Amino acid sequence: MAIYDQTKTPGxxxxxxxxxxxxxxxxxxxxxxxRxxxxxxxxxxxxxxxxxxxQRAIQIAHDFSDKGIRAxxxxxPEDTNKFDQSAEEVLRKQLS
Incomplete structure (x- = not known):
């Protein structure tokens, strides 16, 4: 966890x-x-x-693209069994 020092002006x-x-x-x-x-x-x-x-990451990136948010x-690893050709197609559509 980063520690924010309020006595310094961050970049x-x-x-x-x-x-x-x-x-x-x-x-x-x-x-x-x-915040x-x-x-x-x-x-x-x-x-x-x-x-x-x-899906949520992509939606947030779309909603806040003007704020520099990227997905x-x-x-x-435990969820790789949920990834297949159809999951890839869904992701590609959401990303476009």
Missing amino acids: DVYDTHTHLNDDALYHDVAAYVG AREFRVMEMNVVGYDPKGN IVGFQ
Whole structure:
């Protein structure tokens, strides 16, 4: 976990790994994005991990593309059995 030092003025930050697509955060993504911007987090990757998490990551990236939010799709090792040709096709359609 990064420690924020309020006595220093930070530069703009790119958060490479978030889970705004998680059930605990998904209900209020706009508030989390706004709060991150207060701390100068100007761009973020939302990382998918299963079909639902991937779909949400893509949706968040579409909804907040003007805020520098990007989706990364993937599967946790224990969920690779859920990935097949049809899952790939769904992801490709969602990404376009």
